[in-house]
Amino acid sequence: MSQILSLEQEARLRESIGRQTLLTTLGIRIASLGAGRVVLELPFRDELCQQNGFVHAGAITTMADSACGYAAMSLQPLDHDVLSVEFKVNFMSPAVGQRFQAVATVVRAGRTLTVCNAEVISDRDATRPIALMQATLMAIPSPAE
Amino acid sequence: MSQILSLEQEARLRESIGRQTLLTTLGIRIASLGAGRVVLELPFRDELCQQNGFVHAGAITTMADSACGYAAMSLQPLDHDVLSVEFKVNFMSPAVGQRFQAVATVVRAGRTLTVCNAEVISDRDATRPIALMQATLMAIPSPAE
Amino acid sequence: MSQILSLEQEARLRESIGRQTLLTTLGIRIASLGAGRVVLELPFRDELCQQNGFVHAGAITTMADSACGYAAMSLQPLDHDVLSVEFKVNFMSPAVGQRFQAVATVVRAGRTLTVCNAEVISDRDATRPIALMQATLMAIPSPAE
Amino acid sequence: MSQILSLEQEARLRESIGRQTLLTTLGIRIASLGAGRVVLELPFRDELCQQNGFVHAGAITTMADSACGYAAMSLQPLDHDVLSVEFKVNFMSPAVGQRFQAVATVVRAGRTLTVCNAEVISDRDATRPIALMQATLMAIPSPAE
Numbered sequence: 001m002s003q004i005l006s007l008e009q010e011a012r013l014r015e016s017i018g019r020q021t022l023l024t025t026l027g028i029r030i031a032s033l034g035a036g037r038v039v040l041e042l043p044f045r046d047e048l049c050q051q052n053g054f055v056h057a058g059a060i061t062t063m064a065d066s067a068c069g070y071a072a073m074s075l076q077p078l079d080h081d082v083l084s085v086e087f088k089v090n091f092m093s094p095a096v097g098q099r100f101q102a103v104a105t106v107v108r109a110g111r112t113l114t115v116c117n118a119e120v121i122s123d124r125d126a127t128r129p130i131a132l133m134q135a136t137l138m139a140i141p142s143p144a145e
Numbered sequence: 146m147s148q149i150l151s152l153e154q155e156a157r158l159r160e161s162i163g164r165q166t167l168l169t170t171l172g173i174r175i176a177s178l179g180a181g182r183v184v185l186e187l188p189f190r191d192e193l194c195q196q197n198g199f200v201h202a203g204a205i206t207t208m209a210d211s212a213c214g215y216a217a218m219s220l221q222p223l224d225h226d227v228l229s230v231e232f233k234v235n236f237m238s239p240a241v242g243q244r245f246q247a248v249a250t251v252v253r254a255g256r257t258l259t260v261c262n263a264e265v266i267s268d269r270d271a272t273r274p275i276a277l278m279q280a281t282l283m284a285i286p287s288p289a290e
Numbered sequence: 291m292s293q294i295l296s297l298e299q300e301a302r303l304r305e306s307i308g309r310q311t312l313l314t315t316l317g318i319r320i321a322s323l324g325a326g327r328v329v330l331e332l333p334f335r336d337e338l339c340q341q342n343g344f345v346h347a348g349a350i351t352t353m354a355d356s357a358c359g360y361a362a363m364s365l366q367p368l369d370h371d372v373l374s375v376e377f378k379v380n381f382m383s384p385a386v387g388q389r390f391q392a393v394a395t396v397v398r399a400g401r402t403l404t405v406c407n408a409e410v411i412s413d414r415d416a417t418r419p420i421a422l423m424q425a426t427l428m429a430i431p432s433p434a435e
Numbered sequence: 436m437s438q439i440l441s442l443e444q445e446a447r448l449r450e451s452i453g454r455q456t457l458l459t460t461l462g463i464r465i466a467s468l469g470a471g472r473v474v475l476e477l478p479f480r481d482e483l484c485q486q487n488g489f490v491h492a493g494a495i496t497t498m499a500d501s502a503c504g505y506a507a508m509s510l511q512p513l514d515h516d517v518l519s520v521e522f523k524v525n526f527m528s529p530a531v532g533q534r535f536q537a538v539a540t541v542v543r544a545g546r547t548l549t550v551c552n553a554e555v556i557s558d559r560d561a562t563r564p565i566a567l568m569q570a571t572l573m574a575i576p577s578p579a580e
Binding site: 307336 | 454455459481482483486493494500501516521523525526578
């Protein structure tokens with residue numbers, strides 16, 4: 001389902017991502033934006049760790065959830081926003097590395113509900129995923145300005 | 146299953162929580178520690194928001210996941226640590242308020258696997274939960290120093 | 291949220307449950323119907339087992355999913371049906387016993403989406419839950435006859 | 436990860452599947468067995484439906500859960516059995532068709548825990564998945580005879 005984004009979609013995704021202050025706080029940024037496929041990335045920082053010095057599951061999850069949200073939004077009309085209804089995430093390997101990416105793809109885009117998958121990998125070993133998410137998102141008309 | 150923690154358990158939970166730099170970065174702190182029941186809290190900050198100015202699902206999830214982890218750890222032997230295997234979380238209301246709490250309780254404590262629930266509420270309306278998590282955690286022998 | 295059902299709601303829930311042929315095939319039947327709380331039950335049968343002679347997770351899940359669906363439907367207008375969007379279920383103990391019950395309660399009833407919990411217990415030891423489900427359901431206008 | 440199964444693995448998977456009486460009751464049977472990839476199938480029957488005449492989510496889920504279990508088991512030592520720890524499943528389209536397949540693949544095989552995905556499709560339109568599961572399974576030494 002991944003195709004080139006229209007300029008309007010790309011602009012509104014970038015604008016929305018830019019307004020998410022948590023992403024800035026954690027250092028999560030855009031790696032690539034496609035129609036139905038969004039990749040976000042996170043460089044390692046000491047301020048994002050759990051008790052053993054690996055990146056915290058919460059930071060990994062924030063990146064994966066956001067990637068799913070924007071993958072879903074990329075296939076919605078320009079006047080619709082997207083909310084996370086729920087997600088489930090498995091943690092499969094410790095988050096070791098210097099850079100992490102969440103690759104989110106739309107599995108099923110509906111008018112109301114969209115289902116996405118996201119895989120989180122690191123630069124240490126891209127063949128061994130760190131986390132796997134399955135998420136449900138809901139389209140809603142954008143709040144009026 | 147909630148009982149008073151032994152002093153040793155309380156000390157090691159506090160020490161482990163203190164080592165989680167992401168919790169400090171986000172401002173997540175201990176509200177109460179019991180055996181099989183842990184409450185963490187998060188004051189609102191502008192740096193933790195999503196695109197509409199509500200607290201980001203990722204921050205809410207980080208708090209709920211950590212609360213589940215420490216609720217599980219509170220019932221494990223002192224020489225065992227706990228890892229998140231997976232969790233699922235539903236977002237039920239926007240995270241509006243000045244202070245948020247994640248209340249995690251152990252549903253089933255096994256030797257290897259523990260199942261926990263967490264509910265996230267805000268000071269705005271504690272009767273209307275913001276998020277609900279169901280999590281699976283795994284006990285492992287603590288890494289040697 | 292559990293209250294007495296109106297006669298109209300009770301009638302339509304019973305009628306809908308009666309049309310679910312899989313429930314009849316498995317022997318799943320109504321234990322109690324309330325507003326926002328539905329209990330279904332399943333007697334043990336040799337035809338419902340997994341490889342070790344315990345009741346199969348699929349039969350337990352079918353009962354829990356159906357209980358969640360009807361708990362959600364009990365709070366919807368009479369002209370709205372309910373679909374399972376997704377659920378997550380943890381299996382915590384082997385399904386040993388002669389009779390099993392799924393107790394489903396509505397956690398959050400929205401106009402479009404409802405979140406439910408279900409706990410499955412057996413007559414062998416009701417203090418030790420067999421399974422725990424967290425489910426998302428969607429209300430839709432009933433298909434015209 | 437899908438490779439040809441050893442004869443011993445194939446024999447024990449077939450033997451274990453044959454002992455699952457619920458699968459026989461529902462008509463779920465083997466479509467193909469590989470190392471890390473198992474496909475089960477289910478022909479439509481009137482006895483397996485929900486209230487609108489589509490195949491019940493519980494039957495779809497039973498097939499997907501079992502496919503995940505055997506995909507996980509196919510990569511475990513011959514003296515180890517596999518239990519479902521938990522799974523999450525999204526229902527994306529009504530289960531319309533004459534024959535349904537659950538295609539399960541191992542995403543991450545660990546010594547203790549395995550993570551699998553399963554997609555359920557129908558003969559009506561294989562490009563439009565009916566359900567998507569993400570499951571966690573646990574290896575345990577087989578019960579002694």
